[in-house]
Amino acid sequence: MTPNTSASAPSRRSFLASTAVATAAVAGGMPLLAACGGSQEGRKEGTTSGKDAKKLLPAFVARNVVSPDIPAKNGSAAGFTKAIATADLKTSVEKKLGSGGGLKVMAPFWGTPPSGSNAYYQAMNKAIGVDVTWQNQDGVTYDAKLGAVLASSDIPDVVVVPGWNLMGKIPGAINAKFADLGPYLSGDAVKDYPNLAAVPTDAWQRSIFGGQLRAIPMPASYVTDIAPLYRRDLFEAKGYGVPKSPDEFLSWAKEATDAKSKVWACDDMKWTSFNIFGVLSGSDKALWWNLEGGKLINRVETDAYLEALEWTRKLYAADVVHPDARSGKAGGDAGNRFSAGEVLVYNQNISSWWGKMSEQLTQNPDFDMAAFDIFGSDGGDPSLWAVQPANIFTFISKKASKTQIKDFLAIANFCAAPYGTTEFMLTNFGVEGTDFEVKKGLPTKTEKGVNEVNGAFDYTGDAAPFVAHPDLPEVTKGMVEWQQRMGAFTKKSSFYGLTVTEPNRWSNLADDFEQLEDDVVRGRKKISDVQQAVSDWKQQGGDKLRDWYKKLLDDNGSSAN
Template identity: 85%
Template sequence: MTPNAASAGPSRRSFLASTAVATAAVAGGMPLLAACGGGQDGRKEGATSGKDAQRLLPAFVASSVVAPDIPAKNGSAAGFTKAIPTAELKTSVPKKLGSGGRLKIMSPFWGTPPKNDNPYYTAMNEAIGVEVTWQNQDGVTYDQKLGAVLASSDIPDVVVVPGWNLMGRIPSAINAKFADLGPYLSGDKVKDYPNLAAVPTEAWQRGIFGGQLRAIPMPGSYVTDIAPMYRRDLFEKKGYSVPKSPDEFLSWAKEATDAKSKVWACDDMKWSAFNFFGAYPGSDKALWWNMRDGKLVNRIETEEYLEALEWTRKLYAADVVHPDAVSGKAGGDARNRFTAGQVLVYNGNISGWWGSVSEQATQDSDFDMAAFDIFGPDGGDPTLWAVQPANIFTFVSKKASEQQIKDFLAVCNFCAAPYGTKEFMLTAYGVEGTDYDMKKGLPVKSQQGVNEVNGAFDYTGNPAPYVAYPDFPDVTRGIVEWQQRMGAFTKKTSFFGLTVTEPSRWSNLADDFEQLEDDVVRGRKKISDVQQAVSDWKKKGGDDLRDWYKKLLDDTGSAK
């Protein structure tokens, strides 16, 4: 399921971009579909956890190179509010680990890919000691390209696979065609790559495919990334108080909506509603399941799921939702409606907070926004559920030589350098004087930097989750502190942290539910239609799938 469509590619470096690249910021949430179904004969179904996983996982050694201004807590990212002067940058990779060899890497790219001989790529290759040639593919159609490449015998040395592309035959291809990294990273072996050793264990757990450690994961906070964002400036101007319950929200929404003035209280709020009412996550099929009162229950079977849909339906029925959302124009347009003041609240991936603030800084000096805290169904504390701690993966071909694998890990270790290091600055900003300049103590990208230092190396290695917006430190504080508050109410479902490959005969069983949800909240279908669909789902294989997941849980245990 995709809470919000992205207008630009997901990139951890977007957390660090300056105002010069505001227009390139992620407009909504990155697609979160991490379906684990599909596959053909020969792939290994299920998941690996418990003792079996422990022998595969790298040892964890936290980085102490640079201390964050706001330490991570309750599953949050760490926060960095200040830019570190060039002269004070630390070194996390004291010597080149690359052998001078060559690697071809295929990855998604949103926009026009730069040429391979650009100054940024050249500088990165020189610093790492590996000559990387990028095979950047259109991010919008990446799943098609990925499927075709993995079905062929001609696979690049390294391939990036977003979690939302783990569908169809791709999971089986991963197990069949990508190398086991365990001999290089499991246990204390990872200490040869200190920046990779600082990646949280729960993220590495997601890198286990087919019983082997095959992927370098992009770690992220497990706290829900969909936040109810509101126009704090307009709330203050109108004298509104932030709602503290679903009932308060509906009452406020009716008061705040003024269609004649083209102002509506909110955009589509379905994904926040799931959080308000405590529904299990919809972002990964394995997270749909949780042990409850001794029984394994799916999110679509719960009262919380139905209550969230019914409440969202009431918003639409009260005409407090923007007409474009009613007609289904969601995603990036929702953020545009929000910044234009046409809606006062919208579901936003919290990483988009910086994008809106930096964009509006040059257009509307009064613009101010924030994320309000998620409340429970009765206005009390919420019950929130963790999302997966990694959702983009990078693999190396089974045909790669031992030296190519080591060169790949050299690239990953360099790119996983923490904030405040020379390696991080090069990876995040490129070449000073070419890709960026220091202005008033902040790195600001040139147009060349915007075009070239974007995507690619982002996917090969990443430090532990962090937020760093030195140009807007209040945004950094706002995001991290919101994560910390919400993290205090966050629990983990039974299959948290596991990469589960479902049997292909059931992998598409629930594909129609998102459309049904959207029809129900807009009044085109009824709650009773959802209940009937759940009944049909059970008969068509849902109960059998429950038994399969229960046996998996009994056999392997959870990763919590």
């Protein structure tokens, strides 16, 4: 039977990156040819779309194995609220596509990696026909490990690259080190891999690096995945209404905070603040830019950016933010503070709605939470910006043989199986009796399954975005409908849906802004320091980078449609 899991579950589409969760997106890009240049071998600056991208993109052939209870709308995922009996599961991979050969895969892992000989890995290898050896690396320091590996002459056969690691020289190294998948996937060739053919075209567009189709993408909703999550049970107990404007939120936060009782209104709210004030997305460097009134504007140059930082600063100044967030513990511990009732609101990937509910209901049946709708800076409708249509990618080495590339695609095709299939079940739950047991009609992971069926094969392939939590159908409904409501106010900026390789000389230009933002909202620096940093950024190359991006638009048009 189909699971109490989801394409948006933390192991599949949400990962902690710095102080925010970075994830994927959906929908399409048009124009932009690759610009010339770059001294690194294999590097191709710019991006590819329009007619040139059409030659590279796989054909799209939908797979309607199970009809969703809640169809996708406004860029949302589809929703499945019901379990499917084991006897009714479909088969999406008719025969083993693997050759029986071996591949070494490097991927990030949060926690203690499982033994390489565990039952889950063995069952997946047998079902696919490929002997995969996992080289799991600490997800917290993965960027450093990734940079070192890509700078060397000896890289693993397959490498997973989260989108937030596409910084500095890594994009250029990707172009130089990884194989072109176009001969195997472009056009009708993808039909040899039916589950990959059902991956949305927009996610494939995002997988074009250096003028070639190089990656297997992890597609997801393009609606912002950072949601303001609140303790609905505690709100109801106190008689609080959900705030509907920045001023209302601050006023409520002052009322709700009781430091003596160890209750604070919220945790760090910077990323929700960016959404409230309509700041261009910070999830990908290309999304920092948008054409406005004939001029290309960067997010850090906007009034909205400063206003968002100022409002977040006010929350800290009013002492309504948990003190651990001020001291720098805004990431991994925020969820624990929320669960404990020490904070009533925090922002996190919307998949945490299901994660927290399923975790807490076993020990506190009264626990309840939800995501409130993002309001605009004036209390009206928000102005939101789409995130990228894929933000985690898996590549195979340029040194790989044809057989190895086909084995890689066999893995990806198996793991991209849609909801309601035996392949999906094995990929997400492992071996019955070892990794999961059926309880009350639902497969439930054992302790071994929780530790081992996690952060591995699910990186290498994924279906069109969906949410499927039959154990908590109301949460599934809430998550998808929140995406649908927010999607109605979501726009696509000029470089939406494209992977852009910036010139090396400017690729690290904006790296210090996130730390500066955190210092400003916590009162360690001032808004004027941000304004000075923006001025410095312009002089040190920001204006030239603007001209470079503008040429892409002038030559090929905007990708937003």
